[in-house]
Amino acid sequence: MTKNVLITGAGSGFGKMASLALAARGHHVIATTETAEQAASLSAEAPSLDVTKLDITSDDVELVASMDIDVLINNAAIGQTGPMADVPMARMRQIFDVNVFGSLAVTQAAVPAMVARGSGRIIIVSSIAGILVAPTFGPYSMTKFALEAMGKALRSELAGFGVDVCLLNPGPYDTGFNDSMAASMWEWFDDSAATSGGAEIFKAVGDMVTGDQMDPAEVCSRMVELVEAEATEEHNFVPPELAAFAGEA
Numbered sequence: 001m002t003k004n005v006l007i008t009g010a011g012s013g014f015g016k017m018a019s020l021a022l023a024a025r026g027h028h029v030i031a032t033t034e035t036a037e038q039a040a041s042l043s044a045e046a047p048s049l050d051v052t053k054l055d056i057t058s059d060d061v062e063l064v065a066s067m068d069i070d071v072l073i074n075n076a077a078i079g080q081t082g083p084m085a086d087v088p089m090a091r092m093r094q095i096f097d098v099n100v101f102g103s104l105a106v107t108q109a110a111v112p113a114m115v116a117r118g119s120g121r122i123i124i125v126s127s128i129a130g131i132l133v134a135p136t137f138g139p140y141s142m143t144k145f146a147l148e149a150m151g152k153a154l155r156s157e158l159a160g161f162g163v164d165v166c167l168l169n170p171g172p173y174d175t176g177f178n179d180s181m182a183a184s185m186w187e188w189f190d191d192s193a194a195t196s197g198g199a200e201i202f203k204a205v206g207d208m209v210t211g212d213q214m215d216p217a218e219v220c221s222r223m224v225e226l227v228e229a230e231a232t233e234e235h236n237f238v239p240p241e242l243a244a245f246a247g248e249a
Contacts, residue, residue, distance in 0.1 A: 005227055006030040006069045008056055008106060009076030010049075011038035013175035014125065017220040018073065022227060023048045030067060034076070056102030064109035071121045071227050072110045074103040074147075079181025080139040083202065086193040087139050087185070099143035104150060111163065118162040123226050124151040126167045128237070131246040134209060136185060136202045155234055166232035168222065171242050174213035182206035214239070 005022055009015040010031035019031040023046070031046075032054035033039045043051040054060045056076050080087070080095045107122060114120030129137055130144030148167060155165040172178055183206075190196065222238045237243045 001228075002026050002028065003070040003227060004028045004030070004068050005071045005073065006032065006064070006067060006110070007073040007075055008032050008054060008103075009034070010051075011035075011042060013177055014170070014173075014216060014219050014223065015073070015075040016042070017216060018075070018223040019049055020046055021220050021224050025224065025228075027227070030069070032076075054106075056106050057097050061102075061105045061109050064106055065112070067110075069110050069113065069120070071123065072107065073123045073125065073223065073227075074106060075125045076102065077125070077143075077177075079177060080184050081136045081181055081206065082139060082185035082189055083136055083193070083195045083198065084138045085195050086189065088188060091188075092139055092142075095139055095143050096146070099140075100146045100150070103147065107150075107154070111158070114163045115158070115161045120163040121227070121232070122151075122154065122158075122163065122165045123223065123232075124154075124165070124167050126151065126169050128169050128171045128242050128246065130167075130169060135198075135205050137181075137205070137209065140181060152234065164232055166226060166234060166236060168219070168226065168236045168238065169242065169246070170219045170238045172209055172213045173216040173219055173238075175216045178213060179210050182210050 005027050007015050007019050010019045011033035019029045023029045029049050031049040032052050034055050036053045039051045039053040077099045078095055080091050124147055126147045127144045129141045130148045133141040151165055151167040158165055219238050226232055
């Protein structure tokens with residue numbers, strides 16, 4: 001059955017891959033990007049997509065209420081690393097503004113039409129980092145833990161209205177996102193930091209997370225499966241073996 005699917009953060013990574021894969025399977029995909037430049041580039045590359053500029057931290061979100069959406073994939077996100085004792089508060093506010101408040105704003109804009117219709121699905125792209133925390137990845141994990149709470153609450157609140165909500169929890173996949181996130185702390189972390197003595201260990205953690213990353217096609221395939229599934233589980237770990245680390249095996 002063909003579905004109308006809105007994907008945030010489709011300019012690159014998982015969002016772009018899933019947009020192309022879903023369109024290839026006949027779905028109508030509204031692929032949204034943060035900037036107009038990204039939208040123009042994606043439109044030129046993939047004319048089968050309905051590309052829209054949608055900065056989820058702006059008034060762009062108001063557009064969502066007028067769209068006919070069967071499935072919303074909350075995928076847009078930014079990364080930030082750094083020890084919690086030192087991470088600049090401006091960066092913490094920015095990552096929450098995008099990953100948490102932006103995702104909730106898009107969801108609130110999409111839900112009324114789904115409830116009125118009595119059907120719909122919301123897929124929230126969380127992470128294994130929403131279950132487990134590594135040193136210096138606390139800022140990112142905080143936002144993903146918040147999305148876990150959001151998704152679990154929405155799943156129980158909307159089930160009676162015919163709207164299904166689930167969480168997608170990928171591990172470390174090679175889209176470039178993890179590499180940029182691991183590097184982000186070194187834009188501001190220096191000898192003035194309270195925890196500067198841990199720099200060598202912090203660097204080792206970043207190298208561990210970004211080393212031996214997996215093929216993102218696995219996550220793309222799982223996104224497609226969740227869009228087309230009759231029903232979903234609350235958590236969807238990719239690869240599935242991560243469930244054991246999360247204590248859900």
